[in-house]
Amino acid sequence: MFETQRDACVAAAEAGGKVLLGYFRQLDPATITEKTKNDFVSDADRASEAAIRAELEFRFPQYGFVGEEGGASGDTERRWIVDPLDGTLNFVQGFPHWCVSVALWDAEGPVAGCVLDPLRGDCFLATRGQGATWNGKPMGVSKQPGLDGAFLATGFAYQLGDRWPRFHAALGRVFPRAMGLRRAGSAALDLAHTACGIYDGYFELGLKPWDLAAGVLLVQEAGGLLVDWEGGQSWFDSGNLVAGNRDVVPGLLAELAG
Known part of the structure; x- marks a missing residue:
């Protein structure tokens, strides 16, 4: 079940990735614009989204589409949710850490999702109820026994605004317990x-649907846990997400709550 939708995710992500590779470190600065302070979009983002959308509309014209650059259209229950370039600032600066994220959602949540790292040739793929793979091989979350000594990822957009004090305080509590903490600039990756x-766990505030749409299914199907910062399930609407293995997330939640 959902094999054709899964294959569409991969084909679309590959189409977007191919476009992006043609732009990487060759981007004309004149094509880069600032949507809001330190939030950029370029011809690369737009061209990648166009290639992704064309592939998906060819395969499943009946489904809706939500893209970071083009907005939402069509069916609101069965819809592709796409980030054509997650890590735009990294891309613009020539930092080699960015990806393409393509997911299909229905009324029950994520159905299929692909996160593609074109530079490394890494394809992370999941289908509802069928597990997750990394370059075709089954993958699972880590076996780290708890927060102490965990290797963690986080992120913070420069548009956090009044959420920054909450994030900063939480970071101060988590940092002393972690073995390492990385902020690489791509939520999907x-x-x-x-x-x-x-990573053993991940936390962030204020994510957008396209940031997490594919990645959350990867974590779920790899045996991980997803909660919001209060331990509930409002993470898609709030964008406040905690993810990781089932031994790390409870300790992480306790520190985030203060």
Whole structure:
């Protein structure tokens, strides 16, 4: 079940990734614009989204579409949720850490999702009820026994605004207990790397649907846990997400709550 939708996620992500590779470190600065302070979009983002959308509309014209750059259209229950370039600032600066994220959601949540890292050739893929894979091999979350000594990922947008004090305080409580803490600038890759066991856990405030749409399914199908910062299930609407293995998340939640 959902094999054709899964294959569409991969084909669309590959189409977007191919476009992006043609732009990386060759981007004309004149094509980069600032949506809000320190929040950029470029011709690369737009061209990638166009390629992704064309592939998905060819395969499933009946489904809706939500893209970071083009907005929402069509069916609101069965819809593709796409980030054509997650890590735009990294991309613009030439920092080699960015990806493409493509997911299908229905009324029950994520159905299929792909996070593709074109530079490394890493394809993270999941289908509802069928597990998750990393380059075709089954993957699972880490076996880290708790927060102490965990290797964690986080993120913070420069648009956090009045959420910054909450994040900063939480960071101060988590940091002393972690073995390491990384802020690499791509939420979708952070979730993929949590799903495959590179990271033991991940937390962030204020994510957008396209940031997490594919990554959360990867974590779920890899055996991980997803909660909001209060331990509930409002993470899609709030964008406040905690993810990781089932031994790390409870300790992480306790520190985030203060």
